[in-house]
Amino acid sequence: MARMVRTGFQLTTLRGIDESLLRKLDRVAATTFDGVEFAGLEGIPPDRIAERLDTLGLCAIGAHVEVDDIEEATDEVIETYAHLGCDRLVVRTADGVGVATDDAVDRTAGRLSALGGRVAAADMGLLYHTGSAEFASPAAFDRFVDALDPAVGLEIDTGQAQHAGADPVALLRRYAGRTPLVHLTDSRSNSDRTPHVELGGGEVDLAACIATARATGVEWLIYEHGRTADPIASLDHSDAALSALIGA
Known part of the structure; x- marks a missing residue:
């Protein structure tokens, strides 16, 4: 039986508006x-954010954090986001992190694996967010x-995978059990400017992605538009x- 899946919102989508993080949570x-995924706290004390989340009834799904920050201040990063109720930290492709070459594969896997154990020891999970570059060489990925x-798990971005020529539904099936969070995004492949478009405005089979996410145990479908x-x-x-897709 397909399981329930909750919906979340990546707060970087709202980075273009001149409002505080607390107002964005509102x-x-x-x-x-049902929840939000963080990408920085804008200098606001974690206590204030945790209080606002509790008042609003929003879950803190996780947080995107630079790999260097986790490596250099592991305990501080974990303490900060655990205080919000996050149980996962997510690393994006960044300088020194990627899978474009064999050396990059070994280097990135080594860095993340070392961090994964440290994060797991604090009862949190570490995930790697996929972009488009990862699928230039499916074998390397x-x-x-x-x-x-x-x-170390995965956070697959459906739109960016599609934009790179990969099949996001096949990826969700292939990495079932390793992908607790999914960025449910849409894209069009006709331009480098369209790795993300509004839901329903692109080429991703969103209904199939949702059905597969449910069938494979994904916990959260998180929207982002970069x-x-x-x-x-x-x-x-x-x-x-x-809401319409989940209820369909």
């Missing part, structure tokens, strides 16, 4: 999203995942679109 709470410590020109409209549109 906006998300006014929608049907497979080798990368095989080389990762089992403590290229939106209208963040508030993107929040409202994704809320309506995802």
Whole structure:
């Protein structure tokens, strides 16, 4: 039987509006999203954010954190985000992190595996967020995942995978059990400027991604739009679109 899956919102989608992080949390709470994924705290004390999350009834799904920051201040990063209720830290492709070459595969898998054990010891999980570059060589990405410590999972971005020519549904099936979080995004492959478009405006089979996520034990479907020109409209549109898709 397919399991329930909750919906979340990556707060970087709202980075283009001149409002505090607390006000952005208010906006998300006014929608049907169940939780938020962080990408920085904008200098606001964790106590204040935790209090606002509790008041609003929003879950803290996890946080995108630079790999260097986790390596250099592991205990501090874990303490900060655990205080918010996050149980996962997510690393994106960045300088020194990637799978473009065999050396990069070995280096990145080694760095993340070492961190994964340290993060797991604090009862948190470490995930690697996939972009588009990972799928330039599917074989290299497979080798990368095989080389990762089992403590390190994946956060697959469906739109960026599609934009790179990969099949996001096949990826969710292939990495079932390693992918607790999914960035449910849409994209069009006709331009380098469209790795993310509004849900329903691209080529991703969103319904199939959701069905596969449910069938493979994904816990959260998280919306993100890294290229939106209208963040508030993107929040409202994704809320309506995802609600319709989840209920279909």
